Amino acid sequence: MVDSTVPGDRTQRLRPHDPRMLGDYELLGRLGEGGMGTVYLARPRNGTALVAVKVVRLDLADDDEFRRRFRSEVQRARQVPPFCTAEVLDADPEHEQPYLVVEYVDGPTLAEVVEQRGPLTSANLHSVAIGVATALTAIHGAGVIHRDLKPRNVLLAPGSPKVIDFGIARAMTATSGNTRPDQMVGTVAYMAPERFDTDADTPITPAADVFAWGSVVTYAGTGKTPFYADSPAATAARILTQPPRLHELSRPLRGLVAHALEKDPANRPSARELLDLLISGERPAATAAALADQPDLRAAAAEAQAVTGYAIPAKAMAGTATAPTLNIPPGLVGYDENSIVTVPISSPPAETEVTGGTEPPPRPGRRWLLPLTVSVLAAALIAGLVILGLVIRGPAAPRDGAAGADDAAPTSDDPVLGRPMITDALDREAYWKPSEQAGEGRCDFIDGRLTAHRDTDGLYKCRGPADEITGDVTVDVDTRVETPLSCAGIWLRFLKTQGYLVRICERNVYLGVHRGDDVRPRRTFVLTDPIQLDTAVRIRLRITGETLTISRDGTEIGSARLTEPDLQTGKVVLGVFDEREAPPTAPYQVSFGNLRIWDH
Structure with missing residues (x-):
């Protein structure tokens, strides 16, 4: 019998063959059964x-590789x-039947709620979106x-949503028995495009979980997954x-979900x-409504922002510019788009091969020969004129009438x-x-450095070239x-009121888009x-093509894609900003020295 003091709605009686004790734990009832056990x-x-x-x-x-x-x-x-996650409390990988002990969350799954009551209201949907993003x-x-984020792995517990079954999905993949090494297991409706890549060496990255987040939020808000089919x-x-398909989602959540579902x-x-x-x-009222009367969710989100901010460099998440080819096997099994199915990775092509994606078409090929010839001749002519001018006039005066700017710092060339x-x-001044x-801020030269200062939170940009x-x-700048x-x-x-902004803070570096x-x-x-x-650090920001690479003292911090089509030209600006995720404090002050800029 199940102990009458434990929740009974979601608990089934133990079966005759079930153990009554497992290590230091007394088993009270069954909560469910799945691919793991x-x-x-x-x-x-x-x-x-x-x-x-x-x-x-x-x-x-019985599989040694699995146990490892x-x-x-x-x-x-x-x-x-444990920020909106079910905390992992204990485990015994060496037990006759290995087991994992996690926090018990007394609440229905997101899937059950949507199936029984329909899509979530706007405030509840925003709460779930925040909770799962926090997790x-x-x-x-x-x-x-996580590797298998889906509505059945999101529990709507009192206080805040809780994400379960994270991190061990790979360990749950059998190395023998019914699942072979040339197969992968996943819930199709929430799988990112790169997970269908026919290259078995393609790694799963956090970006796949972000894609699943977009699918989960769409399901919670509409009752359907964004790519639902028969x-x-x-x-x-x-x-x-x-x-x-996101037309049933309200803005601005729709735009954020679309961003998460990029191919x-x-x-x-x-x-x-x-x-x-x-x-x-864009809508602070939506956030306020989502967090109203939910102090646990508000605290978890704040803790996650303050303590565990994390991003994978773009190169570590890099996928192909277009969606990978999917050879749909005739034996793909499953009853609906939410089923966990086994997809052979190295199967023979089916009669119909689906390729392509929704990415922009590649730019037309360029006719290089004539422009290249003209460019070489023009470059040679310009170089000759520049050299002649330097011989006749000596060093050039700095732009904007800044006398002596080129003499203010070493002009050593970079080897590259x-x-x-x-x-x-x-x-x-140069x-x-x-x-x-x-009321805004100021920039001045203090102790031989350009110093930017604000008495209140916010930003202030120094006046430069x-x-x-x-x-x-x-x-490059100290x-x-x-x-x-x-x-x-x-x-x-x-340019004018918009551009990319890199913030160098004590514990984090942020890349953002500044508009107005x-x-x-x-x-x-x-x-x-x-x-x-x-303590001065040497920061290098380098834009090459569509990629920004950020380095500190010669060591790369990370890189990111620059995807704003209208931000292609503009000035380099220096200034001060506050750590936006932190409580307000004052004053805010930073300084710069020994700056070099290349256009290349």
Whole structure:
């Protein structure tokens, strides 16, 4: 019999062959059964808090490779902080039947709620979106990938949603028995395009979880997945080749979900960026309604933002520019798009091969010969005139009438980039000039450095050269964070009121898009070695094509795709910003020195 003191609606009686004790845990009833094995409701021998114990199937338990992977995955999953996640409490990979102990969450799954009551209301949908993004931020911040995020793995518990079954999906994949090494297991409707790649070496990255987030939110808000079709094979084909159906979602959530469902994993936001945009998006009223009377969810989101911000560099998430080819096998099994199905990775092509995607078509090929010849001749002519001018007139005066700017700092050439376009020691007025705006901020030269200061939270841009650079650019500058929660701002391709903004903070580096009064984060890089206050670091920002690479003291921090089509040209700007995720404090102050800029 099930103990009458435990929740009974979701618990079944133990069966005759079920164990009554497992290690230090007394089993009280069955919570469910799945591909891994059986999930039991249990109570620790010397405790009262209920837990869920997941017991591995016997055929998996006999596999040494499985046990090794299970042990490794569980160890990593235990590092995930409990921010909207079911905490991993214990495990015994060496038991006759390995088991995992997790926090028991008394609540229905998201799938059950939608099936029984229909799509969520706007406020509840926003709450679920925030909760799942918070969980993924925590999971990814611990270096773990969920791999099977779906509505049945989201529990709507009192206080906040809880994501379960994270991090051990790979360990649950059998290495013998019914699942072979040339197969993958997943829930088709929530699988990212790259997971259908016929190249078995293609790694699963956090970007796949972000794609699943978009599908989960769509299902929660509409009752249908964004690529729903009549069969798993047809759903997979739509995932690869068609845009998502999002017309029933309200804005601005629709735009964020569309961003998460990009075909190319490198174009998707990170989980941290999703969370940032959900909390401080276009409609603050929606966030307020979603977090109203939910202090647990509000606290979990704030903790995830403050402690576990994480993003994978674009190169680590890189996928093909177009969707991978899917050879839909005749034997693809499953009853609906939500079924967990087994897809042979290396199967013979079916009669119909589905290829392509919704990415923009490649740019037309260029006729290079004539333009190249003209360019070479023009370059030779210009070079000759420049050399002649230097011989006749000596060193050129700095632009904007800044006397002596080129003498203010060493003009050493870079072995790769050559001679800088602008060199400024930033120790006195030259290319950059003092400026001040009452109530906003000021920039001045203090102790031989360009210092940017604000008395209140917000941003302030220093007055610098008006040179507009189109295309590739590299910026090298000594950067110092001088007060807590301050960030050095470096704007790229900034024109009038918009451009890219890189914030260099003590613990994080942020890439955002600045438009008017709005700065929206696009990528967050966590610094494993935080920047010390009043300690200069050499920051290099290099745009090559559509990729921005950020380095610190010669070591790459990460890279990101620049995807805004209207931000192709503009100025380099220096200034100060606050750590937006932190509580307000003042003053904010940073400083810069020894700047070099190349256009290349």
